[in-house]
Amino acid sequence: MARFLSQSLSTGWTFKETRDQAEEAWMPVQSVPSVVHQDLIANKKLEDPFIGFNELKARWVNEKSWTYRNIFQKPAVPAESSIALVFDGLDTFATVKLDGKVILEADNMFLAHRVDVTKALEADGEHVLEIDFDCAMTRAQQLQEQHPEHKWACFNGSGSRLAVRKAQYHWGWDWGPLLMTAGIWRDVHLEAYTARVADLWVDTKLAPDHQSVDITVHADLDVPVSSSCKISFTIRLDGKDVAHAVVAGEKTSKVTFHLDNPSLWWPHGYGGQTLYEVSAAILSETEELHQISKRFGIRTAEVIQQPDKHGKSFFFRINGIDIFCGGSCWIPADSFLPNVTAERYRKWIELMVAGRQTMIRVWGGGIFEDDRFYDVCDELGVLIWQDFMFGCGNYPTWPELLRSIEEEAIYNVRRIRHHPSIAIYAGNNEDYQVQESTGLTYDYEDKCPENWLKTDFPARYIYEKILPDVVNKHGADVFYHPGSPWGDGKKSSDPTVGDIHQWNVWHGTQEKYQIFDTLGGRFNSEFGMEAFPHISTIKYFVENEADLFPQSHVIDFHNKADGHERRIATYLVENLRTATDLETYIYLTQVVQAETMMFGYRGWRRQWGDERHCGGALLWQLNDCWPTISWAIADYFLRPKPAYYAVARVLKPLAVGVRREHHDWSVTHAQPPKTSKFELWVVSSLQKETLGRVELRFISINTGLEIRGSIIHKNIAIVPNGTTNLIVDGLIDHTIYSEPHVLAARLWVDGHIVARDVDWPQPFKYLDLSNRGLEVKKKFESPSGEQILVLSTQKPLKCLVFEERENVKISDSAIDLVPGDEQTVTITGLKADDASLGYKFLGQ
Template sequence: MKDVIPLTEGWTLHHDGTALPAQVPGCVHTDLLTAGVIPDPYLGLNERDVAWVGRRAWTYTRDLAPDHTAPGAHERTDLVFDGLDTAAVITLDGRELGRTRNMHRGHRFDVTGGCGTLRVEFASAYDEAAAVRALTGERPNVYPEPFQYIRKMACGFGWDWGPTLVTAGIWRPVRLERWSTARLVRVRPLVTVADGVGRVEVHCDVERTDRGAEHPLEIRASVNGVQARGTVEGSRAVLVLDVPDPELWWPRGYGEQPLHDLEVALVDRGVAVSPGDGERVLDSWRRRIGFRTVEVDRSPDAHGTGFTFVVNGVRIFARGVNWIPDDAFPSRVTPDRYRTRLRQAAEAGVDLVRVWGGGIYEDHAFYDACDELGLMVWQDFLFACAAYPEEQPLRGEVEAEARDNVVRLMPHPSLVLWNGNNENLWGFRDWDWEPELAGDSWGGGYYLDLLPRIVAELDPTRPYTAGSPWSGSWEHHPNDPAHGTHHSWEAWNRRDHADYRASVPRFVAEFGWQAPPAVATLRRALPGERLAADSPGMLHHQKAEDGNGKLNRGIARHFALPEADFDRWHHLAQVVQARAVAAGIEHWRAHWPVCAGTVVWQLNDCWPVSSWAAIDGDGRLKPLYHELRRVYADRLLTLLPPAEEGAAPALAVVNQSAEPWHASVELRRTAADGTVLGRAVLDAEVAPRSVARLAVPGALVPDAKSAEEFLVADADGLRALHFPVPDKDFSYPVPRYDVTVESPAGADGGSVDVVVTAHTLVRDLLLQADRLGPHAICGTGLTTLLPGERVRLAVRGATDTGADAVRAALFCVEPA
């Protein structure tokens, strides 16, 4: 049987005569940080002070003992790196083993009989990129960094939400594998379901030693009580396992997520090397799989060209979020951290996570958690926002990387889509790349030829799309909302979030709105700084082009912009973010099945920063997170503003659950002081996975220019509101409410219930729990109370629960 020896201990990091203990897996920055050589780049302006790290060469060393590699019980010893970041020369006792130039794939070297000093010498990623650029020529991109010339995590060079921290290091596990006769090179399980039978085609590739060339080898596989065996012909074998009536894997909200252990063994059936030799298990492989079918319906129809996920024959409105690396130093993201973040997504009603193309192919722990939680995974190939050369040495690396990762990830039932790139087809057509390129390669051959061929060859069970956004062909603009996937960025960049309601894209793969992180996150990240929207640290932790200008304009369209009140500015920025995203999702969900999904930009952050994230860089939940929980719930009530002047708002009753919904919706036309001016009850019968739209009776429609009245809809604990004018024009009363702090029975000292009783209209009340302690949390986001209504806010982990502190942590919309 194969023997595996992890090489995680005993590494040293070297540069210019210095030697430091190194953690493997890890990276140079984390080792320097641990040793106190550099300050924490996430704090203050320190990112600038550590820029030199990414421009230096670094070397990792450790000793490799003779007994680890000497021939004996095993014929062959391989040195296996799961991830090297990025351009490296590997030597053992002065003998070069090989060179690497790709962070996103593994590497294997024969070290049989070798021993001595193992060295991994990393060149600066900037130097490697410059060398490749000199070979391929210049290509345009959206940032002044050379990330398209090196197969490395693009966002490490900085993004409009991320720091420029160009890493190097052994970022994934390294080990020795000692084996004899033969080993499993790769196992590809093609899992399908048809006519009530689950089929697993197990494709195996095998490597033999010279001595093992004549050995008769057998592959054995089992899943869910079904077994099969077959002979290895040369270096390949295929087994078929048919599982009758398998339990199907479903996205969350549609069914359960049964997973089954698929076990594969490579067996030597015995050319006797010595007397008594018999059958031996040489190598084994094990993964969990799930039985389900998945396709994307891209049929043309009266509205254009659709893009609808269909799982096990069921059409799905995808409730999605975009995922970026959860840390600028990905080796710090543990399985527990993956599970925490993805569980938060599931608890917010999310059923699809898009792994964005400027990051990494995540660790198995990410996809394992998605398998278990029922989160569909849309996986980008790693190309983003740039024209990529298609010449060598990049083309060979791209193909090897794609093959490695398709095979590595395909066992996961949560994986439902391969996507060629992020925004590069759009960029070629719409961002002035085409004339600048003047016929040079730019990546189109990858997205429209190489990658779909690799997916068709290795993983034909899953759909592929050439890019996001992509209309399906060059016959339409790549970002045409009527065809395929669409990225909606005009509202954030130039307009108001009300513009989301101007169109009904077939699938919204990106849209979002910025807000600052929690106050406790800012205080940690900007120690000693007096917080202000334009303070030095705040501006440094705002990476978007004119980010604060867009934030301020977004606030000013709805509220009087607070000029010198940071706390109020902070609250309003978070309110606008939550409202903006909700406006888009409510509108697009109400137009199902024409629109078949929304993927919010973005779920998470990789450091403390003002960004589009719902969960900030310290893991704190923004109000947007709680709003996602509302608008991504199976059942949603929404009042859609009039589509044109003189029209009435529409009531949409959205039912994405599996059960019919009889909703009795109470509508109230209400004055600013809380007086009910009119009332009616509308009954809606909503079938499963469908939407009902009802006209609001004319007598209940507030005047389109009224600053004195609004519309309220309530049903089954859900509420929707319609205000006909912007907040700054509405006659809000001065908010008055009582606050009491109660200790729940049996709770610890940091757990309290904050009970707020409204005497007036209280719009978008928010308890910022982190002001009561850095680890305090509240499970409720923005809440609007009518006079006489009460809300109970559960706070856990607070260090200050006094009445004054609690009141100071409460915010709401106030009169202009």
């Protein structure tokens, strides 16, 4: 028997438009994975669609079919070997020919394919591999026309997209361009072997006291029927064997190991991210034929849904510890997926961890992410909410499509099931909302799956039959949720059960962001506010300096949200003194986004301590797929917006909160309140009681002086993993304290300030925030290049935001300052001869 061999087919490719028969039409491909837009750009046949209006110039690419070709030499392999041609991803309608013979027809971007080409490669010498990628847009339209019986309802893009198992955002979304990619978007290679490990996975059963674990290791083998090989299973930790066994090699082989005192995997902030390595090797009498290994973590992950005074809970419990899941939703990090390198994945997740976010939601209109994404979430301790790839639509269910969907689900669940970071699978994104908004039939009490296929909402069969069956069989005990949002068959906006997407700030009724916390549910898996990216990102896609003004045509073109002009204007005019110069306008939109996220997260995290009233909050969205104006809190180039820092402060392990009751100035025709109630509290994610001291100051915005004595709480026993309410019925009499003033709270633990919060009178537009007396002093610069800045002010100052530069990290930004409370900021990555970072603050 021969050893396993793998040969990459990443180079040697050429491509052309399929219909162009001229030999000179072939153009070189630098390497695959790639998609056609990247290859056209490299051959100077296409201008970068991310710049200016070039997306429109690229529309012709969407309407063409493309052919890729590789002429390769048959690999030198032992005579008895099987040879497989392996495609990890083809986008999307692909007809694969080897030496002119069709060997594969693929129509699902989310599947990998293995083709036995042993006989096809019997002849030595050159072989020609060609792949015809048919136009996905045209095929989608044809499929839609072939099924007039289906109701093709959807939000975003064309309804025809629902017929195609391709990343749905390629049809354009309210944050992304319409760029219909095609190509070999994941690796392709040849494999030669006589025996191989086809799959490897583990089941872990952790004892209730966490002092022992049973680990069952499974392997599927591709071996000859007459084989007498053996398989060696090994578990390692930190490079050392902790368990080992050799058993007879069968088609499906397994062994169970018992480990005492296992090291557990935790989300960051709660413990270490221990990853064990499991390997399986096929052994012949003389050598190792094939070996694969995977990393896994030992942990339990539960979604707790129990009746309570608020309805029914929805929160996550990891290793027996309740965890408030503050985090973000994730869209694909590029319109051209092969652009996303391992380094870029790591930087995104590192940004999350630095921002104290514990969960990321892989949104259902993108892709099942690359292995490197899940790997880095494991390593850095970020929990994953994994949607299946259905977004904002009423998906059809003809038999061939259902078979493809089931195959897709099995393949991807099996591919990622060993990752301890995966905490939940959800069947779709907002498809139940489409059902509600378009009046499609949904009788929750009808439990017969075959009946569902006969209704005008047949996709229920996918979410409540196919996908839960796949997860139950292959999903390593991970919880399955039919959709996001979804709540036990009730209306998807029901705040008492399941998760909700709260879009009545920005979309919907456009509520004031100051009341965001009153709009939440048991788990808030989407909510957001748009903001412009930093000026450097705007200048990247704006080609002409004359277009650098807030409402320029090209800037509006790079904001895909319907009605964004009205929505941005509404929130700016209601809250801030508006501006027409671009840099100030950018900053003002960022202030609104930062305040919106703060009001939501701060209030919802406080509710965690009220019988887990709110189990978590995942803002929309962490990232962008191109340089744009969107709800992202960090732009395409990983430049954080101020909201990123605002969220990070609210998610500190210990955070203090202070808030006046909301006074709706628009309803009262801008009459000020006569009195204001206020509240003061501390939240903790620590697992033990902590003693703290809280001070609340009342400081004039106009003079910087305290208008009344401070309120001090000493030796507070801070409730672990919950909320400590200090003041719930405070009252300010504005007939006595008439000056506009801030409420400034600080929390000390062990003599150190660990958290701050400042509550401001609303709206900011009524306040004179000029002449604050800000001082920014450099305390010192370390040999490694770290700069320590000391910030102070003579009068309360709102939202001090530092300039963002590539490879420069800022420990804090979007900072509120009050007199008598210096704050420090650490800046890393600036070189000695670099100019200091610029900054802005409100009213500057």
